[in-house]
Every structure is written in structure tokens, then in C-alpha cells.
Amino acid sequence: MEEKKEEKTADSADACCHDHVGSSPSRGRDVLKKINTKSFWQGACVAVVLLFVAQAAFDVNFMPKLSFGGSGAKGASNASQSSSGNSASVASVADYETAVLPPSGVELPVRWGDLGKRMVDAGVIDSEKFQAIYAQRGGLSDKEKELLLGADNGNLKIDAENAGYLLNLLWALGLGNKNDILDNGPMTDERYGGNAGGFASTGGWTLAAGAAMDHYSKHSFMALTAEQQKLVERVSQNIYRPCCGNSTYFPDCNHGMAMLGLLELMASQGVSEEEMYRVALAVNSYWFPSTYLTIAKYKDGQGIAWGDVEPKEVLGAAYSSGSGYKKILSQVQPVTQSGGGGCGV
Known part of the structure; x- marks a missing residue:
């Protein structure tokens, strides 16, 4: 099952650049919170990239195996059968x-x-x-x-x-x-x-x-x-x-x-x-x-x-x-x- 990925933007990065660390405890905590949030998303992006690299390089499948009332598995099976009759993947032309x-x-x-x-x-x-x-x-x-x-x-x-x-x-x-x-x-x-x-x-x-x-x-x-x-x-x-x-x-x-x-x-x-x-x-x-x-x-x-x-x-x-x-x-x-x-x- 292919998942749609929602694109996330770093639209708060410019705001962080205008805060002055040490101006007040609450402001400092807000700045640290924003920095931690930014670091989290940067780390998450790196992790996603590494997952896709691993999948491409080592043929590892990270897609979830979901089934909705049994129809998903059946649909995948039917798709596989259809593909076998319509591509040269079953055996080579040679x-x-x-x-x-x-x-x-x-x-x-x-x-x-x-x-x-x-x-x-x-x-x-x-x-x-x-x-x-x-x-x-x-x-x-x-x-x-x-x-x-x-x-x-x-x-x-x-x-x-x-x-x-x-x-x-x-x-x-x-x-x-x-x-x-x-x-x-x-x-x-x-x-x-x-x-x-x-x-x-x-x-x-x-x-x-x-x-x-x-x-x-x-x-x-x-x-x-x-x-x-x-x-x-x-x-x-x-x-x-x-x-x-x-x-x-x-x-x-x-x-x-x-x-x-x-x-x-x-x-x-x-x-x-x-x-x-x-x-x-x-x-x-x-x-x-x-x-x-x-x-x-x-x-x-x-x-x-x-x-x-x-x-x-x-x-x-x-x-x-x-x-x-x-x-x-x-x-x-x-x-x-x-x-x-x-x-x-």
C-alpha cells in the first residue's frame, strides 16, 4: 500500500533567527523549544532518507502490511497474477x-x-x-x-x-x-x-x-x-x-x-x-x-x-x-x- 507523504516546510526557521537567547527565562525556553523542534525534524528527515537508501540498496521493504477486511491482500494477489501474465518477469524472452x-x-x-x-x-x-x-x-x-x-x-x-x-x-x-x-x-x-x-x-x-x-x-x-x-x-x-x-x-x-x-x-x-x-x-x-x-x-x-x-x-x-x-x-x-x-x- 502506497502512503501519501505530506510535505513539511521549515517556515519557522527565520523566526528563530530573530530571538535573543538570555533576554528572559521564558524566552530562552521558547528558543530552546524551537531549536529542539527544528533538530527533531532535521533528524527525522535524515532518517527517512536513510530508510529509502537502504531500501534501494538492499531491496528491503519498509512498507506496512495492512489489510482492510481481507480485500487488500486479495487485491495484491490479483495484481500479482495479472502482472505475471502481462510482463516478461515470469521468464526472459531468451x-x-x-x-x-x-x-x-x-x-x-x-x-x-x-x-x-x-x-x-x-x-x-x-x-x-x-x-x-x-x-x-x-x-x-x-x-x-x-x-x-x-x-x-x-x-x-x-x-x-x-x-x-x-x-x-x-x-x-x-x-x-x-x-x-x-x-x-x-x-x-x-x-x-x-x-x-x-x-x-x-x-x-x-x-x-x-x-x-x-x-x-x-x-x-x-x-x-x-x-x-x-x-x-x-x-x-x-x-x-x-x-x-x-x-x-x-x-x-x-x-x-x-x-x-x-x-x-x-x-x-x-x-x-x-x-x-x-x-x-x-x-x-x-x-x-x-x-x-x-x-x-x-x-x-x-x-x-x-x-x-x-x-x-x-x-x-x-x-x-x-x-x-x-x-x-x-x-x-x-x-x-x-x-x-x-x-x-
């Missing part, structure tokens, strides 16, 4: 980054093999266009070239450096692979125009040989069993992205189409549903770093460490959709981080 965006990256439980080469051969990716784009960005690394043109790649690994590159590879995969979600899902639904070519995920893919729609759901890069298809459909409806309000089941932007490609790849290689959510959260975090660092801070304010969150819950509409994340932002100061992939190639 702590969140280490947990959400591991510097060493995250290895995904899927083998890439020759998928890049097959997409180039099929024309979903025009190799010259693709490499020209990256030449303007410093060129492809040897590893990135191998993912594009190689025939024997191991497991994919995502980190802050290659997140945008993997976004484009998986975008092409989700766009080109034959799947019932693309053929009969929201992308072709009359309620949304009935024209799959009118979305950012299709019209925005400019790195194909020919038009993007020449390759839309046309190639069998991965053949899913009926059970695997059901798994992809079920999981895709529970994974949202903060750039819009749609789930992966409606892949109308590049992030949605790329996530669809990743889900198909995981299902085709026998990854469990639980693991699919865990991987999807890790990948989404690299694609939208500020979003998931902020969600991690929000969860931390609730006493839940990032390693203990439920991936399916965090990927759901309440956290990862555009509207859901907006509600989170109303309760916590955002953690800003550069990086991630934009909504274009």
Missing part, C-alpha cells in the same frame, strides 16, 4: 525462445527421400524459377539444393534459418499431391466461391511449370490408405494458423497448404496422431515465431511451461486462429521475433 524455437532446430519424423526431385520432374516446382528466387536471397545452401534435386535425403529438420524454405517445399507438396480434401473439401465448396484457383495458396504459387492449377491435386507423390486419409482429415480440422481463421482442412493460404502436405507426409510414413500434433506445433512455431512465443508467455503466466502444453489445444482455434490469438493478445504483452515465412513464395 528462455521462451530456447523452449519454443530451439536453436539447434527440430528433426521431423519424416524422410524426405526424392520428393523434391519428383516435384521438379512433375512440374509442380520449376527448378529454374525456384532457384532464381533464392538467388536473390543469397542462394541455396548445399543441403537445400539436395532437398530440391537429390534422391536420397534423410529426415527433414526445421530451424529458424530454413523455416521459410521448407514452407515453400511443403507448399508445393500440399498443392500437387492428390487428395480428397482438395477435391471435395472447402476449397471447391460453392459457399466459398467454388473456384479453388482463386485462393492465395493456388494463385500465389508462381513457381510451377505452367499454371499452379495445372498441378492442383494432380500427382500421386504419396498414396494414403483409407485410415491414413481419415487421420489427415481429422487432424487437419484441428490445426489452425494465426494468419486467418481457417484450419488446415481449408488450406486457402500457403501455410495451410504446406501444413496439409506435412500431415499427408507424416500419415504416409506411419506417424501417430499424437506425434503429428507435436510436430505441427513445432513447425507452426518456426513459421509464426512471435505468435507462439507470446502464447508461451501467456501459458507461463498461468503456471504452464511450454514443454507441458497440450499441442492439440494450442493448435486449436482458441489459440492459433486469427481471432483466438487476438484474444490472447488482449491478455498479455506480445513477444516480438523476426523470422518465419510470409504469405508469398
